[in-house]
Amino acid sequence: MLLGAATFPLSDLYLLRTVGVFFMQPRNSHTSTVSVVRGGEAYLEGYLLLNWTAVSILTNLNHSKGKYKVRRKQLIAATFVCLWVLLSGDEKISEKTLAMEVTRKTIELPPPRTHSDISLERALIQRRTVRQLHEDPITLSQLSQLLWAAQGITDNRGFRTAPSAGALYPLEIYVMVGHVDGLSTGLYRYHPKGHTLLAMANDDRRSQIADAAWDQDWMAKNAVLIAFCSVDSRTTGKYGRRGVRYIHIEVGHAAQNMLLQVQALGLSAGVVGAFDDDAVRGILDLPNNERVLYFIPIGKKR
Numbered sequence: 001m002l003l004g005a006a007t008f009p010l011s012d013l014y015l016l017r018t019v020g021v022f023f024m025q026p027r028n029s030h031t032s033t034v035s036v037v038r039g040g041e042a043y044l045e046g047y048l049l050l051n052w053t054a055v056s057i058l059t060n061l062n063h064s065k066g067k068y069k070v071r072r073k074q075l076i077a078a079t080f081v082c083l084w085v086l087l088s089g090d091e092k093i094s095e096k097t098l099a100m101e102v103t104r105k106t107i108e109l110p111p112p113r114t115h116s117d118i119s120l121e122r123a124l125i126q127r128r129t130v131r132q133l134h135e136d137p138i139t140l141s142q143l144s145q146l147l148w149a150a151q152g153i154t155d156n157r158g159f160r161t162a163p164s165a166g167a168l169y170p171l172e173i174y175v176m177v178g179h180v181d182g183l184s185t186g187l188y189r190y191h192p193k194g195h196t197l198l199a200m201a202n203d204d205r206r207s208q209i210a211d212a213a214w215d216q217d218w219m220a221k222n223a224v225l226i227a228f229c230s231v232d233s234r235t236t237g238k239y240g241r242r243g244v245r246y247i248h249i250e251v252g253h254a255a256q257n258m259l260l261q262v263q264a265l266g267l268s269a270g271v272v273g274a275f276d277d278d279a280v281r282g283i284l285d286l287p288n289n290e291r292v293l294y295f296i297p298i299g300k301k302r
Contacts, residue, residue, distance in 0.1 A: 133299035149261035165246035212279035
């Protein structure tokens, strides 16, 4: 199995995801299937890190008298990673919850367009932060375009609209839908591969987020509330502590892409970076390896 992150069998992915589902550690008594989905992926993250560590060891062997010897510190590091992957969770998820995760609804988004009548220069000059938004619905095509602008795949090698250090893509985008034509109210997660939405919950959590953002009530009055989140280990696994800086740079790239697309679609948006970290993580049911970076409420200007 230790063949490197790019070469392990697909069956291992399913095995590790299953292990993650059954042994993911819930955050609290309100843990939902959102955490089940992401918890399994946390174990996959650990598996990828384990592969990366093994490759690092294999490429840093010391040649001595015709024999290769593993450095002691590297061996210890690999051992700790193995233990972390195997022992980091101790509470099982019920079969009913697992079944709900497997049958979760996926929504195919309309394909994004790559031409418009609005120039980049026009979008730049029009961009403003707006905190008074209508709750009139936007279209599914508009939501599709916004998500693609932030994290859409634009290359058959998997490259996206926003640059990412090492092409590691630590960002995750969640959509709290209030008013979108053809889409039910609820919480969704965007999948760039396939350009789809995964339905995570069917309740409206915008007001809860507004409360957790130090009572910014205007955040609950919009068509959609976008949450930019990150799985830091995807980047820090390669770049160490400096990877956190790269993630903060990356979310700026992705958010500005979305904000310019907002203008090109004739919509308006605000930006929010002030909130209670633990509270918003709990409201979105994020796993322990994921955190919220930024919110963008979007709608039509009043």
